[in-house]
Amino acid sequence: MTSLVIAEHDNTALKDATAKTVAAALQLGAPVHVLVAGQDCRAVADAAAKLSGVEKVLLADNAAYAKMLPEPMEQLIASLAPSYDAILAPATSNGKNYMPRVAARLDVPQVSEILAVESPDTFRRPIYAGNAIETVQVPAGKKVITVRTAAFKPVESTGSAPVEAVSAAADPQLSSFVNEELSRSERPELTSARIIISGGRGLQSGENFHLLEKLADKLHAAIGASRAAVDAGFVPNDYQVGQTGKIVAPDLYIAVGISGAIQHLAGMKDSKVIVAINKDEEAPIFQVADFGLVGDLFQAIPQMEQELARLGY
Amino acid sequence: MKVIVPVKRVIDFNVKVRVKADQSGVDLANVKMAMNPFDEIAVEEALRLREKGNASEVIAVSIGPQAAQETIRTALAMGADRGILVKAEGTVEPLAVAKILKAICEEEKPGLVILGKQAIDDDSNQTGQMLAALLGWPQGTFAHRLEIGDGNIKVEREIDGGLQTVELKLPAIVTTDLRLNEPRYASLPNIMKAKKKPVAEKTPADYGVDTTPRLRVLKVAEPPKRQAGVKLKTAAELVGKLREAGVI
Ligand SMILES: Cc1cc2nc3c(=O)[nH]c(=O)nc-3n(C[C@H](O)[C@H](O)[C@H](O)COP(=O)(O)OP(=O)(O)OC[C@H]3O[C@@H](n4cnc5c(N)ncnc54)[C@H](O)[C@@H]3O)c2cc1C
Ligand SMILES: Nc1ncnc2c1ncn2[C@@H]1O[C@H](COP(=O)(O)O)[C@@H](O)[C@H]1O
Numbered sequence: 001m002t003s004l005v006i007a008e009h010d011n012t013a014l015k016d017a018t019a020k021t022v023a024a025a026l027q028l029g030a031p032v033h034v035l036v037a038g039q040d041c042r043a044v045a046d047a048a049a050k051l052s053g054v055e056k057v058l059l060a061d062n063a064a065y066a067k068m069l070p071e072p073m074e075q076l077i078a079s080l081a082p083s084y085d086a087i088l089a090p091a092t093s094n095g096k097n098y099m100p101r102v103a104a105r106l107d108v109p110q111v112s113e114i115l116a117v118e119s120p121d122t123f124r125r126p127i128y129a130g131n132a133i134e135t136v137q138v139p140a141g142k143k144v145i146t147v148r149t150a151a152f153k154p155v156e157s158t159g160s161a162p163v164e165a166v167s168a169a170a171d172p173q174l175s176s177f178v179n180e181e182l183s184r185s186e187r188p189e190l191t192s193a194r195i196i197i198s199g200g201r202g203l204q205s206g207e208n209f210h211l212l213e214k215l216a217d218k219l220h221a222a223i224g225a226s227r228a229a230v231d232a233g234f235v236p237n238d239y240q241v242g243q244t245g246k247i248v249a250p251d252l253y254i255a256v257g258i259s260g261a262i263q264h265l266a267g268m269k270d271s272k273v274i275v276a277i278n279k280d281e282e283a284p285i286f287q288v289a290d291f292g293l294v295g296d297l298f299q300a301i302p303q304m305e306q307e308l309a310r311l312g313y
Numbered sequence: 314m315k316v317i318v319p320v321k322r323v324i325d326f327n328v329k330v331r332v333k334a335d336q337s338g339v340d341l342a343n344v345k346m347a348m349n350p351f352d353e354i355a356v357e358e359a360l361r362l363r364e365k366g367n368a369s370e371v372i373a374v375s376i377g378p379q380a381a382q383e384t385i386r387t388a389l390a391m392g393a394d395r396g397i398l399v400k401a402e403g404t405v406e407p408l409a410v411a412k413i414l415k416a417i418c419e420e421e422k423p424g425l426v427i428l429g430k431q432a433i434d435d436d437s438n439q440t441g442q443m444l445a446a447l448l449g450w451p452q453g454t455f456a457h458r459l460e461i462g463d464g465n466i467k468v469e470r471e472i473d474g475g476l477q478t479v480e481l482k483l484p485a486i487v488t489t490d491l492r493l494n495e496p497r498y499a500s501l502p503n504i505m506k507a508k509k510k511p512v513a514e515k516t517p518a519d520y521g522v523d524t525t526p527r528l529r530v531l532k533v534a535e536p537p538k539r540q541a542g543v544k545l546k547t548a549a550e551l552v553g554k555l556r557e558a559g560v561i
């Protein structure tokens with residue numbers, strides 16, 4: 001049978017979370033179809049059709065899916081489910097929102113945030129903030145899975161699958177979209193950036209995040225934060241990295257004024273290289289850091305910036 | 314309207330778990346347990362709705378061992394009116410929890426169920442959404458702010474790109490995110506009072522739900538360990554190392 005991947009997108013661009021989820025789906029060994037549900041999102045379907053390994057793209061273009069509200073998404077995915085053996089979505093705020101509804105509707109358990117596919121019915125996933133990794137086997141029947149995208153490499157875009165329109169399912173009209181306040185930034189997205197600089201309570205204010213921004217400009221880095229920095233209002237909520245925020249695994253993660261609580265480490269400890277800048281030598285963040293700088297961030301960050309400038313960055 | 318708040322007994326968030334040597338699970342013997350932090354936020358929000366006159370009664374429900382009674386008492390000490398303990402040993406998966414909660418909702422007919430977005434032990438982030446689907450109700454997950462209207466509720470949600478507001482018809486399901494509120498502490502007099510509040514004891518069978526896990530856990534292992542690296546003296550040295558490592 002076939003696997004269905006639900007695409008992540010904003011009606012104009014396909015997000016690379018989709019290419020990573022396709023990579024996970026291909027490991028199940030079955031043909032992969034991608035569902036693009038949205039409004040005026042033909043361009044997204046065309047981009048999905050290029051993802052390597054995808055056999056077919058289903059396009060459900062309807063106002064009901066413009067914001068991927070979970071109630072109509074559940075109806076749509078459930079209407080397509082009879083043709084599929086596995087349904088996968090990225091563990092984004094959208095995927096986490098609609099997928100458990102689909103699982104409940106199909107009366108099957110959901111496997112959340114898989115890190116690895118061991119065999120077509122056996123998966124590894126993190127529990128207890130990533131302090132333990134469980135290997136679970138799914139019983140016979142349909143599989144509903146969300147994928148931790150930081151754990152998979154995106155497939156390339158060298159394919160050319162056909163795009164087929166599918167009709168919208170009935171909209172239960174239980175919910176409606178009111179508005180959105182999206183953080184605008186010229187920087188790379190946290191979950192796809194190669195370099196991330198995150199600030200914690202040690203930054204002391206939102207103003208001081210400008211220090212990190214200057215450094216980020218030089219390194220083309222994304223900016224992240226600890227929960228404490230978000231709670232204090234220094235930066236918006238979508239900057240939060242951690243167990244209950246975004247899970248990231250960039251090539252380089254620079255933690256500035258962050259102590260390294262379990263919940264923060266859960267979101268970044270799979271980064272390739274970790275740097276910690278903290279004035280407290282005992283801070284737990286140093287236990288996972290490849291390079292540590294013990295000192296005052298208000299001196300260290302400008303010094304780093306100067307050194308980079310000297311080297312022509 | 315009534316508000317139901319499901320509260321889960323989990324390992325305290327400050328405790329770092331140890332995986333058992335035989336890889337059968339994590340060691341919970343003599344470990345400090347507490348209410349799931351997101352559920353404290355859910356209880357607090359329900360209480361605020363009652364204090365504003367939007368809710369008439371707040372019912373705390375827990376599915377778990379006898380000791381989950383303590384978690385319900387914590388909710389009662391914060392101010393919830395009564396509790397329901399559904400006694401079940403071992404792992405109860407989110408789908409089974411959702412089925413039990415559905416049966417309770419059919420009995421109690423709440424206007425709102427407020428759950429945590431995620432239990433910090435299984436990290437599933439499923440139960441509220443599953444309950445919503447089983448009941449055919451709308452959901453506002455990862456709530457940042459609530460506003461009750463006439464027959465509806467506006468939920469401002471934390472999403473990947475920022476904040477989103479949706480409007481839901483009541484009855485509805487809400488799951489809490491970290492910044493919805495700051496939960497209160499229970500005062501001593503309220504802890505005493507909580508001891509007298511009613512807690513009904515039930516079993517999954519009372520609701521016709523089989524809690525046998527469907528997923529088979531083959532193994533629970535330690536994650537790969539990172540080695541602590543080197544401490545450097547200057548920012549210039551750090552930049553040098555990062556260039557050597559080829560990451561900048
Ligand atoms: C249910 C739950 C979920 C959570 N989820 C998350 C999550 O997803 N992500 C997350 O990050 N946290 C999360 N937390 C919170 C977590 O437990 C910590 O409280 C938080 O990560 C601490 O943030 P921090 O390191 O910025 O602050 P602190 O722990 O206060 O650390 C600040 C650090 O800055 C250093 N510092 C101060 N001034 C300077 C200076 N001038 N120069 C250099 N260093 C300086 C200090 O030495 C200290 O180490 C969660 C908690 C709970 C209960
Ligand atoms: N055994 C349980 N008893 C009561 N509430 C639960 C239980 N399991 C999950 N919940 C609720 O569902 C939320 C999400 O849990 P989960 O889907 O397991 O991450 C929790 O924050 C609780 O509000």
